[in-house]
Amino acid sequence: MKRAEAIKHIAEDLEDELVVCNLGFPSQELYSVKDKPTHFYMLGSIGLASSIGLGLALSTERKVVVLDGDGSLFYNLGSLITIATQKPENLYWIVLDNQSHGSTGFQQTYNPEVTSIEQLSLAAGFNRLITANNREQIKEAIKRFKQEGPLFVVVKIEKGNAKVSPIPFSPEKIKLRFMEEVKEG
Amino acid sequence: MQVSAEAGQALYGALRKNEVNFVVTFPCNWTSCLLDLVADDQSITHIPVTREEEGIGVAAGAFLGGKKPAIIMQSSGIGNSLNALASLNLTYKIPLLVLISHRGDEREKIIAQRGMGQALKKLLEGVGIRYFDLTNVAETDKVIAEAIGSSYTEGKPVATILSPFLLLEE
Numbered sequence: 281m282k283r284a285e286a287i288k289h290i291a292e293d294l295e296d297e298l299v300v301c302n303l304g305f306p307s308q309e310l311y312s313v314k315d316k317p318t319h320f321y322m323l324g325s326i327g328l329a330s331s332i333g334l335g336l337a338l339s340t341e342r343k344v345v346v347l348d349g350d351g352s353l354f355y356n357l358g359s360l361i362t363i364a365t366q367k368p369e370n371l372y373w374i375v376l377d378n379q380s381h382g383s384t385g386f387q388q389t390y391n392p393e394v395t396s397i398e399q400l401s402l403a404a405g406f407n408r409l410i411t412a413n414n415r416e417q418i419k420e421a422i423k424r425f426k427q428e429g430p431l432f433v434v435v436k437i438e439k440g441n442a443k444v445s446p447i448p449f450s451p452e453k454i455k456l457r458f459m460e461e462v463k464e465g
Numbered sequence: 466m467q468v469s470a471e472a473g474q475a476l477y478g479a480l481r482k483n484e485v486n487f488v489v490t491f492p493c494n495w496t497s498c499l500l501d502l503v504a505d506d507q508s509i510t511h512i513p514v515t516r517e518e519e520g521i522g523v524a525a526g527a528f529l530g531g532k533k534p535a536i537i538m539q540s541s542g543i544g545n546s547l548n549a550l551a552s553l554n555l556t557y558k559i560p561l562l563v564l565i566s567h568r569g570d571e572r573e574k575i576i577a578q579r580g581m582g583q584a585l586k587k588l589l590e591g592v593g594i595r596y597f598d599l600t601n602v603a604e605t606d607k608v609i610a611e612a613i614g615s616s617y618t619e620g621k622p623v624a625t626i627l628s629p630f631l632l633l634e635e
Binding site: 323329330332333334335337338340356358359361366452455458462 | 487489510512513514515516518519520521522523524525526527528529530531532534548549552553556557558559
C-alpha cells in the first residue's frame, strides 16, 4: 500500500473531522482523492501539521485529524511532547510512515531497526497507539476516532508518489474556506 | 538589574484589553513576570512549546479555530521561527502578535545572545514582518493595540520588540 492508497482509505472513512494535511505530495494526493472544506492543505512549513492540529484542537469542539509523515514528525519531534502534555481529547494524529522524505526523492529518514516511531510516541506520553497497515486496520483505527483522544496512529506504507497536480487554490482560499467550515461547526 | 514587575503587568493588561485569549510561550528571564501572569490566567489558553517554530504552528492553528493568539519569545527564537512565519503566516495571511524580548543588545550579559540580538530587526525587515519598538511602560497599551490592529488589518504577523529599558529596572 502506497501513500495515495492509504490516504484514499482514510478519506473514505472520515466524516466531518477537520483535517490538517502535511505539505507536498500528501496534500496533493488528498486533494485528488477527495476535496472538502474540512481540509487544510499545507503548502510548506515542514513539521508543523501536528502543531497546527494542536492549536486547532484546543480552539474548537470538533475532532481534528492530522495527516503527517515520518520525516515531518522527526523535523518537529518536540510536538510529541507538547501534544502529550496538553492531551487534547479531540486530536487524532496519523503518521504515514514510508521511512523516507517522499516528496523530495525518497531520501531515507531513519532506520526502523534502530528507531521505533511507536516507542517514541509512548515515551513522549501517548498512551493510545494504533498501528494500521492495511485497509481493514485503517477502518478499525478510524472507528476509534469515535472515542476520546489524543490518539497516535502509525500507518506503514510503501514508497511512491501518485501522479497528481498542485492544488489549484490560493493559500488564502484554502484558509478562508477552512475557517468558514470551522465556524459553521 | 531586576525584572520589572510593572512592565509584566502592563503587557499582560494590554493582552487582556485586546482580547488575546491564546498565548504560546518560550521562556526568557526578562519576561518572567508576564509569563507567570499568563500562566495563572485560566481564561487564557497557555501553551509552552519546546521550540519557537513549533509555537508558530500552534498559534496558527488557534487562529484557524477562531482564537486570538500571541507568542512570546526571545530574539534568539526569531532564528527558529522565520521559515514558519514566512511559509505559514505570510503565505496564508494569518495574523499573529509576536512579542520579542530584545536580548543581545543593551544590558545584555550573555555574549552568545549578541548575534541574533543585533540581526533581529534586519531579519524581520528581510522577511517582510513589521515591528514596533516598545521602550517604556507608559506606551504599552498604545503600542500593543497598534501592533494587533495592524496584524489583523493586514493579515500578517506583526512583532513588538520589548526593549531591555522596558523589561529591566535600573
